[in-house]
Amino acid sequence: MQLHPDCVVCMFQQALRIAKATTDDQQKQWEILNRLAKEMADLPVTTISVEIAGRIRQIVAETTGETNPYHQQKQHYNDIALKLYPHLRELVKNSQDPLLTAIRIAIAGNIVDFGIGDTFDLEKTVDDSLNQEFAIFDYQEFRQQLTGVQKILYLADNTGEIVFDRLLVEILQKQGKQVTVAVRGGSVLNDATLEDARYVGLDEVCEVIGNGAALPGTVFSETSSQFQQHFHQADLIVSKGQGNFEGLSDMDAPLVFLLKAKCSPIAQELGVEPGSMVFLAASKTRQLA
Amino acid sequence: MQLHPDCVVCMFQQALRIAKATTDDQQKQWEILNRLAKEMADLPVTTISVEIAGRIRQIVAETTGETNPYHQQKQHYNDIALKLYPHLRELVKNSQDPLLTAIRIAIAGNIVDFGIGDTFDLEKTVDDSLNQEFAIFDYQEFRQQLTGVQKILYLADNTGEIVFDRLLVEILQKQGKQVTVAVRGGSVLNDATLEDARYVGLDEVCEVIGNGAALPGTVFSETSSQFQQHFHQADLIVSKGQGNFEGLSDMDAPLVFLLKAKCSPIAQELGVEPGSMVFLAASKTRQLA
Numbered sequence: 001m002q003l004h005p006d007c008v009v010c011m012f013q014q015a016l017r018i019a020k021a022t023t024d025d026q027q028k029q030w031e032i033l034n035r036l037a038k039e040m041a042d043l044p045v046t047t048i049s050v051e052i053a054g055r056i057r058q059i060v061a062e063t064t065g066e067t068n069p070y071h072q073q074k075q076h077y078n079d080i081a082l083k084l085y086p087h088l089r090e091l092v093k094n095s096q097d098p099l100l101t102a103i104r105i106a107i108a109g110n111i112v113d114f115g116i117g118d119t120f121d122l123e124k125t126v127d128d129s130l131n132q133e134f135a136i137f138d139y140q141e142f143r144q145q146l147t148g149v150q151k152i153l154y155l156a157d158n159t160g161e162i163v164f165d166r167l168l169v170e171i172l173q174k175q176g177k178q179v180t181v182a183v184r185g186g187s188v189l190n191d192a193t194l195e196d197a198r199y200v201g202l203d204e205v206c207e208v209i210g211n212g213a214a215l216p217g218t219v220f221s222e223t224s225s226q227f228q229q230h231f232h233q234a235d236l237i238v239s240k241g242q243g244n245f246e247g248l249s250d251m252d253a254p255l256v257f258l259l260k261a262k263c264s265p266i267a268q269e270l271g272v273e274p275g276s277m278v279f280l281a282a283s284k285t286r287q288l289a
Numbered sequence: 290m291q292l293h294p295d296c297v298v299c300m301f302q303q304a305l306r307i308a309k310a311t312t313d314d315q316q317k318q319w320e321i322l323n324r325l326a327k328e329m330a331d332l333p334v335t336t337i338s339v340e341i342a343g344r345i346r347q348i349v350a351e352t353t354g355e356t357n358p359y360h361q362q363k364q365h366y367n368d369i370a371l372k373l374y375p376h377l378r379e380l381v382k383n384s385q386d387p388l389l390t391a392i393r394i395a396i397a398g399n400i401v402d403f404g405i406g407d408t409f410d411l412e413k414t415v416d417d418s419l420n421q422e423f424a425i426f427d428y429q430e431f432r433q434q435l436t437g438v439q440k441i442l443y444l445a446d447n448t449g450e451i452v453f454d455r456l457l458v459e460i461l462q463k464q465g466k467q468v469t470v471a472v473r474g475g476s477v478l479n480d481a482t483l484e485d486a487r488y489v490g491l492d493e494v495c496e497v498i499g500n501g502a503a504l505p506g507t508v509f510s511e512t513s514s515q516f517q518q519h520f521h522q523a524d525l526i527v528s529k530g531q532g533n534f535e536g537l538s539d540m541d542a543p544l545v546f547l548l549k550a551k552c553s554p555i556a557q558e559l560g561v562e563p564g565s566m567v568f569l570a571a572s573k574t575r576q577l578a
Contacts (some may be wrong), residue, residue: 005308005322009301009305016295036330041326
């Protein structure tokens with residue numbers, strides 16, 4: 001997905017939030033924004049916003065020495081989600097359609113995104129997501145597709161959220177699927193890494209791999225060969241969140257995208273209202289493009 | 290007043306809002322942001338944000354040919370304010386302290402600012418401003434100062450707002466003061482120009498001059514010699530709004546600043562909460578610095 005003009009402003013907002021979370025030194029905050037402006041001045045419109053977020057991560061690291069500014073917040077949202085987990089597991093188990101309920105909860109987790117803001121009410125979002133209508137809902141298509149599927153690659157997004165992803169992974173496993181979860185290759189924003197996957201015990205239920213890139217989304221060319229192998233061998237790829245969608249929306253692969261359209265460029269790209277819940281099969285993505 | 294890191298983000302937000310108000314062509318919107326990024330990359334921290342806003346104006350004009358993108362909105366807020374004017378005039382006339390009531394209303398008008406947002410409830414802000422406590426209130430000092438004053442230069446800020454300024458100008462004239470109002474030298478954002486002053490009939494009650502610069506604030510070095518002459522000859526200078534404060538806060542002159550602290554850098558600079566009403570005598574400004 002190409003950059004929208006709004007993305008430029010959003011990237012500066014993100015850089016300012018991270019700068020402030022990382023250092024009180026206004027001179028350094030200034031330097032971070034200055035350096036980002038230099039990058040933005042020569043930016044081709046074909047850049048994926050996720051790549052800029054990766055550059056912000058590097059600039060912040062070079063300016064302040066901090067490579068994981070949201071460390072505490074990541075822990076915090078993992079802990080909140082872990083507390084909710086037993087209750088949500090019961091909810092999935094007792095629901096009429098456990099697969100759909102797990103999908104709804106997995107999308108709810110997608111609200112915690114430090115690329116967008118810095119406070120989130122996870123519990124309220126879960127409640128909302130259980131009742132909210134989907135703006136795009138390729139669920140029947142997905143169910144049909146699922147019958148012939150053996151290997152699933154599940155592209156995780158953020159911390160906290162990965163606890164909810166576990167519910168969906170477990171449901172898929174119950175249906176006899178072999179699920180591998182891919183997380184980020186390095187810490188960036190509040191995105192889930194191998195460390196987080198281990199912290200929430202995701203590695204105890206399925207194989208978890210890093211994707212080789214410290215970007216808050218999947219830019220295929222930046223990922224490791226291990227990841228690319230998994231990607232090509234998967235019968236189905238479940239892609240969570242905006243960052244993965246931005247990087248993969250133009251790819252020809254058996255993808256389904258589960259996300260909350262949190263910003264207007266993404267909503268516009270998908271033809272939905274901001275705030276919408278989206279369950280999009282890849283075949284439809286190619287129709288959008 | 291020096292730039293804060295927040296100002297960088299704010300300037301990109303402003304540029305995006307203006308770009309969208311001016312053209313639907315995303316390529317041009319993109320170009321405007323790209324060119325702004327180029328400017329920002331080499332920006333000295335001593336720049337006044339008002340100067341960047343002036344550069345945005347130029348970039349938009351060069352990219353789209355539009356030099357007055359908020360023409361209609363300016364008219365709209367002038368009209369709203371003109372409708373409110375008779376009622377507010379009665380309110381001032383019948384109040385226990387007409388001078389203070391006129392000051393409160395003049396500050397209320399300061400809320401309409403397309404540098405900050407694009408929708409404003411002028412009527413509600415007037416009601417609020419009549420009751421809100423001032424965070425800085427050098428009113429008694431101002432009254433004393435006023436007794437020895439003959440020539441007043443009144444630095445106007447925005448359209449709509451200038452209708453309310455007229456109430457204060459008329460009260461000052463009733464006290465025998467000779468008031469000259471200075472407006473912007475060219476259209477920028479929703480700032481008041483000579484055209485607006487004429488539209489709302491301000492030129493019928495006092496002398497109105499342009500300040501020679503199409504900037505949304507007063508950067509002294511950019512103003513015309515006519516303006517500078519008025520500035521030096523004035524016994525008192527009433528400065529309305531953030532943009533004038535940003536440009537003049539460090540100047541050694543008999544200034545009083547009337548403004549609503551609409552953004553956090555200004556609020557921080559003044560040591561008040563965002564949203565505060567401020568009536569600041571210049572002697573205090575120098576203590577702040």
